[in-house]
Amino acid sequence: MRGWWGRILRVNLSSGTVKVHEYPYEDALNFIGGRGLAVKILWDEVRGVDPLGPDNKLIFACGPFNGLPTPSGGKMVVASKSPLTGGYGDGNLGTMASVHLRKAGYDALVVEGVARRPVYIYIENDNVSILSAEGLWGKTTFDTEKILKETHGRDVGVLSIGPGGENLVRYAVVISQEGRSGGRPGMGAVMGSKKLKAVVVRGTKEIPVADKEALTKLSQEAYRAILNSPSYTFWRRQGTMAAVEWCNENSALPVRNFSDGIFEFSRSIDGYTMEGMKIGQRGCPYCNMQCGNVVLDAEARGSELDYENVALLGSNLGIGKLNEVAVLNRLADELGLDTISLGGVIGFVMEAREKKLIRDDEAPEFGDFKKARELVLNIAYRRTELGRLAAEGVMRLSESLGGKEFAMHVKGLEVSGYNCFAYPAMALAYGTSSIGAHHKEAWVIAWEIGTAPIEGEKRKSVEYKVTYGFEKAAKVVELQRLRGGLYEILTACRLPWVEVGLSLEYYPKLLEAITGVKYAWEDLYKVADRVYTLIRAYWVREFNGKWDRTMDYPPIRWFSEGLKKGPLKGQHLDKDKYDALLSEYYRLRGWDERGIPKKETLKALNLEYVIPELEKQVILE
Amino acid sequence: MVKLKLHGVFAHLVGLDEVYVEVREPTPVNELLRKLIPRYEEFKTKIILVNGKPSGEETLVSGDDEIKILPVLSGG
Numbered sequence: 001m002r003g004w005w006g007r008i009l010r011v012n013l014s015s016g017t018v019k020v021h022e023y024p025y026e027d028a029l030n031f032i033g034g035r036g037l038a039v040k041i042l043w044d045e046v047r048g049v050d051p052l053g054p055d056n057k058l059i060f061a062c063g064p065f066n067g068l069p070t071p072s073g074g075k076m077v078v079a080s081k082s083p084l085t086g087g088y089g090d091g092n093l094g095t096m097a098s099v100h101l102r103k104a105g106y107d108a109l110v111v112e113g114v115a116r117r118p119v120y121i122y123i124e125n126d127n128v129s130i131l132s133a134e135g136l137w138g139k140t141t142f143d144t145e146k147i148l149k150e151t152h153g154r155d156v157g158v159l160s161i162g163p164g165g166e167n168l169v170r171y172a173v174v175i176s177q178e179g180r181s182g183g184r185p186g187m188g189a190v191m192g193s194k195k196l197k198a199v200v201v202r203g204t205k206e207i208p209v210a211d212k213e214a215l216t217k218l219s220q221e222a223y224r225a226i227l228n229s230p231s232y233t234f235w236r237r238q239g240t241m242a243a244v245e246w247c248n249e250n251s252a253l254p255v256r257n258f259s260d261g262i263f264e265f266s267r268s269i270d271g272y273t274m275e276g277m278k279i280g281q282r283g284c285p286y287c288n289m290q291c292g293n294v295v296l297d298a299e300a301r302g303s304e305l306d307y308e309n310v311a312l313l314g315s316n317l318g319i320g321k322l323n324e325v326a327v328l329n330r331l332a333d334e335l336g337l338d339t340i341s342l343g344g345v346i347g348f349v350m351e352a353r354e355k356k357l358i359r360d361d362e363a364p365e366f367g368d369f370k371k372a373r374e375l376v377l378n379i380a381y382r383r384t385e386l387g388r389l390a391a392e393g394v395m396r397l398s399e400s401l402g403g404k405e406f407a408m409h410v411k412g413l414e415v416s417g418y419n420c421f422a423y424p425a426m427a428l429a430y431g432t433s434s435i436g437a438h439h440k441e442a443w444v445i446a447w448e449i450g451t452a453p454i455e456g457e458k459r460k461s462v463e464y465k466v467t468y469g470f471e472k473a474a475k476v477v478e479l480q481r482l483r484g485g486l487y488e489i490l491t492a493c494r495l496p497w498v499e500v501g502l503s504l505e506y507y508p509k510l511l512e513a514i515t516g517v518k519y520a521w522e523d524l525y526k527v528a529d530r531v532y533t534l535i536r537a538y539w540v541r542e543f544n545g546k547w548d549r550t551m552d553y554p555p556i557r558w559f560s561e562g563l564k565k566g567p568l569k570g571q572h573l574d575k576d577k578y579d580a581l582l583s584e585y586y587r588l589r590g591w592d593e594r595g596i597p598k599k600e601t602l603k604a605l606n607l608e609y610v611i612p613e614l615e616k617q618v619i620l621e
Numbered sequence: 622m623v624k625l626k627l628h629g630v631f632a633h634l635v636g637l638d639e640v641y642v643e644v645r646e647p648t649p650v651n652e653l654l655r656k657l658i659p660r661y662e663e664f665k666t667k668i669i670l671v672n673g674k675p676s677g678e679e680t681l682v683s684g685d686d687e688i689k690i691l692p693v694l695s696g697g
Contacts, residue, residue, distance in 0.1 A: 181672075229663075230630070230634065230659070230660035230663045230664065231630045231664075231692065233633065234629065234630040234633035234634070235630070237633065238629075240694070242629045242630075242692075242694060244693050245628060246628065246629060246691060246692075246694055247628070249628065249691065250691075335634055446666075446693040447693070449675065449691075450670055496695070498694070499694065501663075501664070501665060567673055580668065
């Protein structure tokens with residue numbers, strides 16, 4: 001096997017045992033890596049378990065690109081059954097831990113069981129130790145990483161959780177390098193439930209590569225193409241923060257719990273304002289277009305901003321001062337909370353206060369930075385009644401307080417930074433994303449706004465973005481294959497392609513140079529479809545077959561209310577038309593009208609083994 | 622005068638975010654943009670709005686039309 005090690009490291013914290021599991025070459029070929037490997041392990045081994053109990057497994061999965069010089073290929077996927085949604089959960093983060101895990105000789109690390117006392121795992125090539133983390137428990141992710149690097153040297157990769165994960169906040173994440181975070185649907189809480197404070201990895205082996213010369217040549221070419229892109233300099237100035245202005249222009253910014261799409265103070269939280277506050281730039285390994293913009297926050301600490309943080313913790317909370325937004329963002333990173341869900345939760349609390357569903361004086365009103373700051377701490381430490389409730393996420397908050405009509409989530413995962421009153425395809429992307437309302441898999445909104453193929457009279461007569469043509473469903477599937485498929489299984493960052501226009505053709509070529517396996521585009525799409533369909537099957541199984549198409553609906557608010565101002569004032573989604581679009585999506589995927597994969601689809605994707613298990617719960621078409 | 626509003630990378634490349642151009646006869650929008658924006662041809666995708674409506678590169682502009690050009694982003 002070249003490119004893959006074919007080895008998964010398994011650490012059981014209940015028994016204190018360490019094993020190396022050699023997995024079949026066929027699995028490598030069929031699932032490639034990253035989320036592909038992760039969902040295969042979850043399907044095979046994690047059935048019907050309590051996500052925060054000892055039988056859930058926490059998976060850190062790499063792909064063939066990792067540990068090798070590939071464009072922005074320093075990522076890894078962290079996955080488990082989600083305590084927030086009850087279904088499949090994952091996220092990716094860029095970290096030296098990815099590089100070191102691969103150089104230590106593994107494609108993935110699977111953590112099983114629960115430790116009796118807080119521990120961390122230390123991996124140095126073939127030597128694996130489970131060490132006491134009693135002295136680290138309670139510390140922030142920043143302090144934890146600093147202490148572990150003082151102990152083990154700087155040349156290691158560190159993944160850790162903060163108080164949020166320790167206290168089982170359902171949207172706690174795993175953090176690395178002071179701001180790189182992954183696992184929105186509560187992978188940090190799963191890590192906390194296992195009493196696992198951190199993973200420290202050092203690897204020094206050489207990864208076997210099929211054609212080293214070709215890899216070097218292709219990578220150099222790709223890195224050069226990125227540097228020469230006309231978008232590069234501006235990207236280095238603002239990174240994803242350019243999206244604040246962009247979304248505001250298109251009425252797509254989340255404002256005050258997604259009640260509107262244009263923010264009156266957008267200028268003071270946008271990329272231009274950020275440029276004036278910038279004190280540094282950080283990024284992931286093997287990346288030459290680093291996007292982490294570090295600014296000085298209102299408490300004189302460094303905070304790494306990107307669009308999602310600012311949209312959800314800024315305009316969504318009605319907070320128009322970037323240095324205050326930066327405080328909330330930095331606290332979330334230190335405490336190990338997902339900034340998107342945190343912004344969704346606080347936005348919900350603010351609106352609940354406004355609508356008098358909460359009378360508690362502790363609840364902040366829109367724009368109240370001080371109380372929002374206090375609430376962040378109360379959530380992470382679960383230390384007041386409101387803090388404990390809010391630590392459960394928007395779906396559960398709305399079940400206990402009321403307010404389902406403004407609960408912004410899909411399948412329990414809070415909506416990320418795109419407001420979809422006027423964007424049916426983007427709403428479909430959120431509805432059908434494989435982890436809940438996340439944008440990473442099909443960020444179709446830009447295509448929907450202005451690059452969709454519309455010609456002649458149609459262009460003049462209709463605002464294309466608010467139409468429901470079936471080509472929109474096809475575009476969502478296409479993007480899910482690339483972004484949710486290719487990039488999440490390699491595992492690499494999609495930004496070189498989308499932001500600076502790196503040709504997609506590099507990816508199969510790089511994959512061939514690394515593994516020696518030639519994948520045509522149709523092969524890669526088939527892998528992506530296999531992974532997507534297995535993830536869907538996993539959801540259906542973990543919900544005991546209680547599954548119907550309403551699971552793929554976007555939040556009610558986008559149907560029942562309209563935009564309050566701007567050129568698209570009054571615009572909202574249409575339920576029947578959305579349903580028709582969803583049916584077309586299912587047809588393209590080979591899933592039935594409930595959103596459950598059909599038998600013939602499972603067979604065509606070599607997922608026959610899924611059929612008997614699903615048939616115990618549902619009748620398959 | 623035709624008003625051009627530039628966003629993101631296009632404002633960066635031009636060094637301005639708003640430009641006014643005298644257009645005597647109806648002209649395809651990409652002709653104006655090509656003259657104005659360095660390395661314009663290298664952008665395979667972009668969002669062009671003419672008077673608020675999504676438009677193609679061949680859309681004719683003149684008089685007091687307002688053109689807005691935005692990059693295609695990936696979204697965090």
